Amino acid sequence: MTKFFFDxxxxxxxxxxxxxxxxxxxxxxELQYAGYVKDSFSQAIxxxxxxxxxxxxxxxxxxxxxxxDPHHVETEMIxxxxxxxxxxxxxxxxxxxxxAVSIVFMLAMEDSSAQLQLLATLMxxxxxxxxxxxxxxxxxxxxxxxxxxxxxxxxx
Numbered sequence: 001m002t003k004f005f006f007d008x009x010x011x012x013x014x015x016x017x018x019x020x021x022x023x024x025x026x027x028x029x030e031l032q033y034a035g036y037v038k039d040s041f042s043q044a045i046x047x048x049x050x051x052x053x054x055x056x057x058x059x060x061x062x063x064x065x066x067x068x069d070p071h072h073v074e075t076e077m078i079x080x081x082x083x084x085x086x087x088x089x090x091x092x093x094x095x096x097x098x099x100a101v102s103i104v105f106m107l108a109m110e111d112s113s114a115q116l117q118l119l120a121t122l123m124x125x126x127x128x129x130x131x132x133x134x135x136x137x138x139x140x141x142x143x144x145x146x147x148x149x150x151x152x153x154x155x156x
Contacts, residue, residue: 006149009034011141012081020089020101021046024066027079027106034077037108041072045106053090055099056126061136062099063126064089065119067107076114079106080144082136103136125151 010030017023028042045068054065086100105122125131131151138144 006080006145007034007036007077008141008145010036010077010079011144012079013138013140013144014084015081015104016084017087020049020064020087023064023081023083023087023101023104024049024106027066027081027104031077031079031106031108036073036075036077038072038074041068041108044068044072049090050095053092053095055089055091055101057091057099058126058129058132060129060132061102062086062089063132064101064104065092065107065122066104067109067119070110070112073108073110076109076111078108078118080104080135080148081106082138082144103132 012027015023015026017026024046025042028037028045031037032039032041045066048068049066056063056065081104083102083104086102088098089101091097091099107118109118134147135144138147
C-alpha cells in the first residue's frame with residue numbers, strides 16, 4: 001500500500017453552486033486547470049452522473065463520489081468539496097431518488113482497479129460519522145488534506 005497524496009488546489013471549503021451540474025463542472029474545471037484531467041473530463045463526468053448517480057444518503061451528511069472513465073485522466077487525483085448549501089444529487093443505484101449532498105469526492109483515476117480500491121477505502125471513511133463530521137467542519141483545504149492524508153492509504 002502506498003499513501004495517496006492530495007493537492008490543496010483542488011480542495012474546496014464551502015463551495016457554492018446552484019445544482020449538481022454546476023458542482024461537477026466547477027470541480028472538474030479545477031482538476032483540468034491543475035493538469036490532472038483532459039478537457040473531456042468535465043463533460044464525461046456530468047454525463048456519467050446522469051446515467052450512474054453517485055449520491056449516498058448517510059447518517060449525517062449526504063455524500064457524492066462522481067467519477068468517470070480513466071481515459072479522461074492525465075494524472076490521478078481526488079478533488080474534494082464541502083458545499084456551502086446541500087445540493088440535490090441522484091442516489092447511487094436509484095437516480096430518480098434524490099439526496100441532499102454536502103460533501104463531494106470527485107475521483108480522477110488512471111486505473112479501473114485502483115479506482116475500485118479507492119472507492120472501498122472511501123466507503124470506510126464516509127461510513128464513520130465522526131470522520132465525516134470532521135471533513136465537513138474542516139476550516140481550510142490544508143486542514144482537510146491533513147485529515148484525509150492520515151486515513152487514505154490505497155493501492156495506486
